[in-house]
Amino acid sequence: MAFDELYDEFERREAKALAMGGPERLERRRNAGLLNARERIDFLVDSDSWVESGLFATSHIESDRESTPGDGKITGYGTIDGREAVIVSNDFTVKGASSSVVNMRRIGQMRRTASERGIPMVFLGESSGARIPDNMGAYNMGTILGGNATQYRRLREQPWASAVLGMAYGSATWYGCLSDFNVMRKGAVMAVSSERLVSMAIGEKVDGQELGGWRMHTDTTGLVDLAVDTDEEALDAIKTFLSYLPENQNQLPPEKPVPAGSDDTARTVLEVLPEKRTQVYDVRKIIERVADKNSVFELKARFGRTATTTLARLGGRTVGFVANNPMFKAGALDADGCDKCCSFMVLCDSFNIPVIFLVDNPGFVIGIDAERQRAPGKIMNFMNALQLMTVPKLTVMIRKNYGQAYINMGGGKNAAEVAAWPTAEVSFMDPAYAVNVVHGKPGERLENTDPEFFEQKFAEFQLESSVYDIAASYGVQHVIKPEDTRDWLIRMLQVHQNRLSGGLGQHFLSNWPTTF
Amino acid sequence: MARIEIESDVTGTVWKIEVEEGASVTEGQTLIILESMKMEIPVLASDDGKVAEIMVDEEEPVSEGQVVVVLDA
Numbered sequence: 001m002a003f004d005e006l007y008d009e010f011e012r013r014e015a016k017a018l019a020m021g022g023p024e025r026l027e028r029r030r031n032a033g034l035l036n037a038r039e040r041i042d043f044l045v046d047s048d049s050w051v052e053s054g055l056f057a058t059s060h061i062e063s064d065r066e067s068t069p070g071d072g073k074i075t076g077y078g079t080i081d082g083r084e085a086v087i088v089s090n091d092f093t094v095k096g097a098s099s100s101v102v103n104m105r106r107i108g109q110m111r112r113t114a115s116e117r118g119i120p121m122v123f124l125g126e127s128s129g130a131r132i133p134d135n136m137g138a139y140n141m142g143t144i145l146g147g148n149a150t151q152y153r154r155l156r157e158q159p160w161a162s163a164v165l166g167m168a169y170g171s172a173t174w175y176g177c178l179s180d181f182n183v184m185r186k187g188a189v190m191a192v193s194s195e196r197l198v199s200m201a202i203g204e205k206v207d208g209q210e211l212g213g214w215r216m217h218t219d220t221t222g223l224v225d226l227a228v229d230t231d232e233e234a235l236d237a238i239k240t241f242l243s244y245l246p247e248n249q250n251q252l253p254p255e256k257p258v259p260a261g262s263d264d265t266a267r268t269v270l271e272v273l274p275e276k277r278t279q280v281y282d283v284r285k286i287i288e289r290v291a292d293k294n295s296v297f298e299l300k301a302r303f304g305r306t307a308t309t310t311l312a313r314l315g316g317r318t319v320g321f322v323a324n325n326p327m328f329k330a331g332a333l334d335a336d337g338c339d340k341c342c343s344f345m346v347l348c349d350s351f352n353i354p355v356i357f358l359v360d361n362p363g364f365v366i367g368i369d370a371e372r373q374r375a376p377g378k379i380m381n382f383m384n385a386l387q388l389m390t391v392p393k394l395t396v397m398i399r400k401n402y403g404q405a406y407i408n409m410g411g412g413k414n415a416a417e418v419a420a421w422p423t424a425e426v427s428f429m430d431p432a433y434a435v436n437v438v439h440g441k442p443g444e445r446l447e448n449t450d451p452e453f454f455e456q457k458f459a460e461f462q463l464e465s466s467v468y469d470i471a472a473s474y475g476v477q478h479v480i481k482p483e484d485t486r487d488w489l490i491r492m493l494q495v496h497q498n499r500l501s502g503g504l505g506q507h508f509l510s511n512w513p514t515t516f
Numbered sequence: 517m518a519r520i521e522i523e524s525d526v527t528g529t530v531w532k533i534e535v536e537e538g539a540s541v542t543e544g545q546t547l548i549i550l551e552s553m554k555m556e557i558p559v560l561a562s563d564d565g566k567v568a569e570i571m572v573d574e575e576e577p578v579s580e581g582q583v584v585v586v587l588d589a
Contacts, residue, residue, distance in 0.1 A: 279555075362553060
């Protein structure tokens with residue numbers, strides 16, 4: 001047949017590309033329980049939806065062509081739950097998925113398509129950094145790196161989700177940090193440079209997990225939103241994350257059916273609250289009851305835990321909860337908690353997601369440590385973010401609410417509508433401290449020196465902190481029974497949707513830092 | 517098996533120790549209750565594991581960042 005040779009060549013080349021770094025390397029991964037770059041894509045996208053862009057790409061260096069199928073980064077388009085996604089999957093079996101000329105072009109094309117067409121981007125990260133020797137020397141620095149003025153520019157026109165699934169240095173780390181959601185498989189490492197290079201540079205053995213393991217990134221740095229055990233769980237987490245978000249910032253988040261029983265669970269919310277004001281509770285249990293059943297998706301659960309930030313749905317619509325969690329430091333906001341709130345508000349404001357504040361905190365953490373951690377700057381970042389947000393904001397005051405934190409947590413005119421439970425207490429300062437500030441002497445506690453006088457003044461101050469005092473000055477517009485919280489929120493979200501803009505916000509936070 | 521040091525995230529006083537050395541615990545379980553800022557503040561297990569060591573006694577003052585329990589996880 002006339003075209004047989006052409007077809008043979010096509011099939012031979014296609015098979016070679018699909019074989020990636022060869023059977024031995026793929027086998028080693030399989031034995032380690034890891035998916036390869038193509039299996040990850042298959043797991044992530046709807047069947048038969050994948051179209052690769054650059055299947056026949058190879059290294060720009062002629063002698064490397066045969067050994068670099070795809071040039072180590074697989075790029076293309078697939079649908080996830082029926083919606084288009086642009087995907088970059090690093091193939092570690094080809095030159096450690098290191099960055100070089102052709103695969104950078106592939107990523108550039110993906111970023112352009114995602115931006116111009118309003119499609120979410122997914123990065124499946126695992127990379128050894130810039131390819132050597134391709135990038136070595138001044139000539140190559142002048143021609144390869146830095147050749148794209150928008151490579152690291154994030155305006156959040158569309159959501160980015162990243163999974164760190166192996167050794168991630170350079171590219172995979174950068175895109176993870178630029179993403180709106182970053183999930184990590186336990187055992188993976190995310191760092192600027194490899195443990196080998198770091199060990200060489202500082203002359204002592206460095207452990208990869210210590211350098212950039214999941215504990216460090218979920219507990220200490222907050223650069224990772226969630227850690228999971230397997231590749232499959234990480235890819236499922238990306239699907240879940242994207243299910244809350246619109247395809248781009250000019251759309252509304254998708255609506256989902258409301259699971260049966262959501263209203264009944266919401267009526268049990270008071271069971272979570274302890275009777276004594278000195279006892280704590282986990283605010284996540286309140287969110288779980290108030291939101292649509294099984295719709296809660298918490299971000300950065302192990303970082304800055306004095307605050308809880310979680311995506312969820314109310315009446316089928318995506319919302320973001322920003323809550324104090326009294327379980328940790330009594331809910332007093334610290335520097336990490338502030339950073340976490342900012343990062344979450346940036347996400348919500350960029351993608352038209354209304355924000356709900358649940359308030360129970362004794363104020364900000366104060367002290368020398370807090371000041372060293374730049375608490376005043378963090379508190380004002382938080383305030384600035386709050387006041388720049390143009391998505392609908394609602395506030396529910398659960399219990400304690402004092403001082404500047406009252407304003408930060410959507411108090412006063414910082415939310416479209418504010419409700420308080422009858423258990424709420426609002427004032428500038430916890431009455432016990434206030435009595436001492438007004439009536440005491442430095443270095444003395446009136447509780448000890450004049451307990452009778454203290455009790456009398458404490459009672460006066462506390463009386464003035466009641467929920468009906470703030471309702472009387474219209475500082476809160478509603479006092480609601482806890483069991484009615486869900487109904488109130490759903491109703492107020494209807495009232496306060498942005499009708500004039502078709503529900504879209506102005507996205508003032510969409511060019512805020514990608515990490516804090 | 518990793519040795520995990522659980523720190524207090526507040527300055528306060530140990531009020532109650534809720535577990536014994538050798539006990540199996542699950543992530544999120546209360547290990548110790550501290551008294552701080554006039555509140556009862558729990559110290560929670562960060563992981564599933566076994567209590568290897570309890571580093572404090574009841575009524576002992578603790579400071580922020582102090583290791584109070586060691587887990588094997």
